[in-house]
Amino acid sequence: MSLSAVALSKDKNDSDDSAAKDAWPPNIYLDLRTTYATTPANTLAIGLGNASLSARFPALATLSNLGSLPAGPLPALPTLSSPATQSVGVDVPLTLDLSDRVSVYGGFSATTSRTDMTDWSNFVVSAWMVGFQADVYQQNGGSIPTITLQSTVTKSVPDAPLATVSLNTILEFNYALNEDETRGLLAGVQHTNIDVETPFVTVSPNIIGYVGGYYQWDNNWKVSGRVGVQSFGGAQLLNRTPFQPFTQPVVRLDLDRMDDNDNRLFGVTAEIAWVPKPSYQLTIRTPLYAVRN
Numbered sequence: 001m002s003l004s005a006v007a008l009s010k011d012k013n014d015s016d017d018s019a020a021k022d023a024w025p026p027n028i029y030l031d032l033r034t035t036y037a038t039t040p041a042n043t044l045a046i047g048l049g050n051a052s053l054s055a056r057f058p059a060l061a062t063l064s065n066l067g068s069l070p071a072g073p074l075p076a077l078p079t080l081s082s083p084a085t086q087s088v089g090v091d092v093p094l095t096l097d098l099s100d101r102v103s104v105y106g107g108f109s110a111t112t113s114r115t116d117m118t119d120w121s122n123f124v125v126s127a128w129m130v131g132f133q134a135d136v137y138q139q140n141g142g143s144i145p146t147i148t149l150q151s152t153v154t155k156s157v158p159d160a161p162l163a164t165v166s167l168n169t170i171l172e173f174n175y176a177l178n179e180d181e182t183r184g185l186l187a188g189v190q191h192t193n194i195d196v197e198t199p200f201v202t203v204s205p206n207i208i209g210y211v212g213g214y215y216q217w218d219n220n221w222k223v224s225g226r227v228g229v230q231s232f233g234g235a236q237l238l239n240r241t242p243f244q245p246f247t248q249p250v251v252r253l254d255l256d257r258m259d260d261n262d263n264r265l266f267g268v269t270a271e272i273a274w275v276p277k278p279s280y281q282l283t284i285r286t287p288l289y290a291v292r293n
Contacts, residue, residue, distance in 0.1 A: 204233025248274035
């Protein structure tokens, strides 16, 4: 007697069949992000990363209000200024990891803010956002780094009649230094374009180039660091420039707790951006999973 070939069952991580991987149910979760940020007076700080700009809406709302000009001949413009602000924002994007290469998300942001002259505002929904993240190429032990493209569209919903739409796009290169991809080098570029719905206001693009690296321990704690240069072209209201152009450094540090399948369980991000005075941002990520593989 002899036995024919023996079939062995593999789970998602061990299977070599790409069709089996694609058939695996996607991760579904709220990628809840709570952000505290400070912005100096007369500046607009964009920052580094996939924040939906919820912490920056107070300054954007100020810019929108500056664009509310009366009809007819334009009066002499006064000196334009925006106060220093503190803000707390919550981003609530519903995220679907369709595979280990593609994620899509959509949701809303809520924000409250204060200045030296005003108390904390009401905590209200300030924007909605949609976006995606995709690995257009994966290293998989080769010499070409993983290439990731991420793009987010955010539309503010302020009380004022003017709205702000932003498009934030990140192209990042991740070169793993070992087979397990637990340590590696990072490099990337971020482009942010902001459009205010009035012909009187123009916001120039914000561009950041950065390098960095990451290390993940055996207990699945992961630390990442990025340092770069941010160049902002300023914002103009007619012939005035309430937000001046600048080219200054930006630094971001991330600490994440991952599971064995590289799903984020908890994360903290600290960022300092000189605009040209320091702007600080602290973000806590607490994903709420409905399905986690």
